[in-house]
Amino acid sequence: MTDAPRLDHQVCFALYSASRAATAVYRPVLEELGLTYPQYLVMLVLWENEPRGVKEIGEELGLDSGTLSPLLKRLEALGLCERRRSGEDERRVAIHLTPAGRELSGKAGAIPQRLAQAAGLTAEELDQLRHTLGRLTAALHDAH
């Protein structure tokens, strides 16, 4: 057996480690806002455009209702959003931001710079990394 299989494992482990390290950098900053990283991602989606259905949010983030339903209830309990049954389609739940939820966007503006500062990579390297990861994720999804 060559060492090639070993290398591939390390790519997967490298992704797993880097992802956890990145969210660990975000954690103390997000804690000031009272958000977890997945909650922050949902807020980013809503800040971009709202109201949104649970399924739409899930498609943006690659999460299903099993993850999002309880998460959205927690955001509602924090007073950041409201869940309203759609009138046209009673199956849908439209997620609306509250004024407090909209306001949080301002406080969150400076957050992403923390990662850039902590990353130890140049802007070009970060850009290339993002691009490679995007291609990788798409290919992995195609592989089911």
Next chain:
Amino acid sequence: MTDAPRLDHQVCFALYSASRAATAVYRPVLEELGLTYPQYLVMLVLWENEPRGVKEIGEELGLDSGTLSPLLKRLEALGLCERRRSGEDERRVAIHLTPAGRELSGKAGAIPQRLAQAAGLTAEELDQLRHTLGRLTAALHDAH
């Protein structure tokens, strides 16, 4: 506000997405072995060298006893390892592989190639990605 902060967020999200997509590719293969991805990582550490203390395994993988203690109990329940209190230092628990645990290494040998096939990247790109992720993870850890 420029769009630079936005980009940085996307790097973090790209890591998060790629990591989940990669473990999703591993999942059905590991399911045949009855392992989850974190359990597989622990087995990789043990296949390399055993017995190991819980703390040593944790240092290799960046996990603490809060994660590893229950995980190791599940591996023990699967009959893959044994947890024995060390004689010299009664605080330590040495994790030994069972014959079944050692045998699983053979079945697991072909696993990492699946990711390579599904990745849609060249070997050089994977190698460079691994290297960049390693630098990134180290820098993020330095930033506490």
Next chain:
DNA sequence: CGCACTTAAGTTGTGCACAACTTACTTGTG
């Protein structure tokens, strides 16, 4: 020696991920 300090592992509690399932609503087809 005695006792504070440190360390290894485990426990508890919260919040994701994800599979599998349920419920309720909508849509398409005869």
Next chain:
DNA sequence: CACAAGTAAGTTGTGCACAACTTAAGTGCG
């Protein structure tokens, strides 16, 4: 219209991650 099929959201159960804490064993200094 009726009803099978499809769809949106929620529920249940398992297994990580991680913070905060506990327990028990080793270490070092006065």
